[in-house]
Amino acid sequence: MRIEEKRYTKTDHFRATGYVLKTMKVTFKGLVRATKHRPCTIMYPWEKLIYPDNFRGRPGIILEKCIGCARCAKECPNKCIEMVQLELPNVGKVKRPQVNLGRCMMCGNCAEACPTNAMIVTPEFELSSYNRADLIFDPIKLQHPYKPGYEVNYQFALLSEMNGGEVKTYAKNDPNVHDTVLLEGGKCISCGRCAKICPTGAVELVETGELNPKTKKPIKWPKFDNTKCVICEQCVEVCPKSALTIKEVL
Amino acid sequence: MSTLYHELTNFTEWLLGLVASLLDWTKLGFLSDFGDWLQTEPVVTLVATLLVAVIFLITAMMFGLCFIWEERKFLGRFMDRRGTQVGMLGFFQNFADGIKVVLKEHIVPKDSDHALFEMAIFAYLASTFMLFGCIPFSDNFAVFPNVNLAVLLGIAIFSFGPFAILVGGWASNNKFTLIGGMRAAAQLIALEIPLLLCVVSVVVLTGDLSFVGIVSWQEHNIWLIVPLFIGAVTFFVASVGESERIPFDLPEAEAELVEGWATEYGDVRWGLQMASDYFRAYILCGLFTMLFLGGWAGPDFIWAEAWYLAKTFIVFFFFIWVRAATVRIRTDQILKLGWRRLLPLAVLNLFVAIALKLAGVF
């Protein structure tokens, strides 16, 4: 669409045609409207905007749901989440996320990565404080009352299914389609660290039936329970011999 | 002699008489003589005039502050926002601002011309405060109501301001202030002449240079905005330019020159400079009311001063309206506007006035 040639070509612009008058009419209409219907200002400390449920304020946590898988810490672009030791009354010593809100940019990626929806995005955005230490929210302080809509859920499709006809969508962390941990048997030294670190107890050391030729003890290899696994990759990282890899479902 | 003047002269006579009797009570010869001297007429007149001036200045400044408040609230509504909020519909914001600027530090730029830097701002402020005395509220409430040439005196003091701006802009040793000062001078010359020609046309019709004469002429005949409409419009545009408001606020165009000629001024000097912009707008609105809207003339159910103030506030509402509607224009365009449009219009208006006078309409 070509915009018409400008209507005003003279270099000497000011003509006594009163072109300001129309603008003055429009502004006067604005004055009448603002006086009649009140101005559209939102008086912030007393009034607040109405925000939707998925409003992304600071991250929050529901401690009962958290399993300490550290996926939020891994996904955080600013590295503001750290897993810290915490003594919980019924559970004992566990690791739970602590968020440094001084660095947090409220992207909501932690809640999106959380497999149990323990990490939520709260609509709380008034976070100013007088010193930086107050901005480091430990897991207890990070807690926030839950309301449906705070957690980040999404549906995804699989790339391999996209091309052929019917496309199924899967919920976040659907156990049927999520990635699996693969063991490269020859590298395993049966140290059991993967079973120890697994937050969900999805790793179990089972006997392979062979005996260690030197010690004559049965060799135990980890076995992964896919319905419990949340792909936190902690076992992959902790494995001293890099025997574990992730097999992606695409 | 106005009644206010009369009352205050009586009050001063009483006060000075009291002082003189106190001095007499000391039984010291030279003090008694001094007391007698205090009661002579020149001294009484002088003190009474000073008292009138002080009362007048304070009143006028309060109404100047009301102008700031009016602009803030109305401009807010024009823009669909609320304007100031501090106390009494935002009126106390002015005082909060005043306290704030008084508490600020006074900073003088390192390489500036120190003496001129300080003098220029005071010259500017002094010229503004002198202007208050020129515009009477009514024939009662005035510093010198019936003096001849009062209009010319007001215009003369008014044209002193931009000179101070130029000096201050140069003395600040800053490129932005220098450009701002130069612009102020250029703008003044371009707009002062049409302004004066409009005044001349009013004087031609009324045959009087004092406000009382002009207003009483309008009370008996007709408001001058009707016969001299062209002149009124020209005067309005020129006075928007003279008071350096949008769309003619080039000397302090904040988008290109940071704060214009006042960039380097801080603390209460800047605060008073800012306020004096409004005081000047108030003076020009007052002049417009006097010259074209019949001044304090109006039906008798309310004081004459109230009529004058109401008219001034309405004129200033149009100032605000123009500000809300337009954008800032360029220097060369202002000069073109002043010389090529307003000056011919003002001359035309003068011809109209002369023709009306010669034809014997008034």
Next chain:
Amino acid sequence: MSDEMWVNMGPQHPFNHGLWNLRVRLNGETITAAEPIIGYLHRGWEKMVENRTYSQIVPLADRLCYGSSLSWNHLYCLSAERLYGVEAPTRAKYIRVVALELQRITSHLCWLMAVGTDLGSYTIMTWTIRERELFLDLLCQLSGARMTYNYCRIGGVRSDIPENFERDVNRTLDEFEKRLRDIEALCDENEPFLMRTVGIGKIDAKTAMNLGLTGPIMRASGVEMDLRRLDPYEVYQDMKFDICYATDGDVYARYRVRIDEMRESAKIVRQALAEMPKGPVRVKVPRCPPKGTVACHVEDPRGESLMYIVSDGTERPYRLKVRSPNFVNLSASPAMLLGFKISDVPAIMGVMDMCIGETDR
């Protein structure tokens, strides 16, 4: 000549939105030389993302430009998708087009707000920012944030559109088109506004092409170039819209182009919402892309923006280069400024829609 002086307009100056410096040499008030200086907001973005995984870069791409963060977010996701060799589902593409065009309207309103302050009319500023609020609310509903949306994902969008979104958008657009007429009356019918803009900062088509200008500034010079039409990316090939261009090449033409673009955007949004198919909005992508390079360009509200990614097969990019339209437009500013008055600097540079976040990166 000793009569000429250099004036530093910046880095702290009311007219520049963001930290940058414009040195101008003045003869009286006429500009005889100009030199933009940037680098005050350099955050090392391109280096920073080399230490982030591909999915972590998505929210960081928002931070390139505060005015139109979604278009940068989308550009990154689009180029990453091309690197991975995947394609977003059709519904996701339509949603992206809706979001992008809403973002374009928001960005243009934000630009008009800045122009209003530069030219001294605060009414334009407050009125445009009032309309912008409507679209911020919509985008907030869609993505959960008002400024940095973080909405696009590699292989789709974050989530499906909320309930009643189509109805809300259509109502908002109806209201907006009414109010846009008021804002136009504030500018177009305003003689001082025309005095400030018509005939200022002229650039003809040939110079515009030689200087590498893109976006509304180039279209205002008479070059009919819009990447949405020339190299359609999402579903723009199915959309019926006009490319707005003018032939004058002055500030007023640039203003007109952007105003009319807002109308065209509204048209595209309505169309995309009406034609939106059902289906998934997101596909799962692998962690590591294959080795290779990809360059992808889109039509940002400010011009042609481009991202060039080099991948070495790991989960972090080896190199990510951003071509910012503003950087190129800014470097062409001396050609626009020469011979005009210092009062024209806010008009010319304001209409350019400066955003230092993406210029300095």
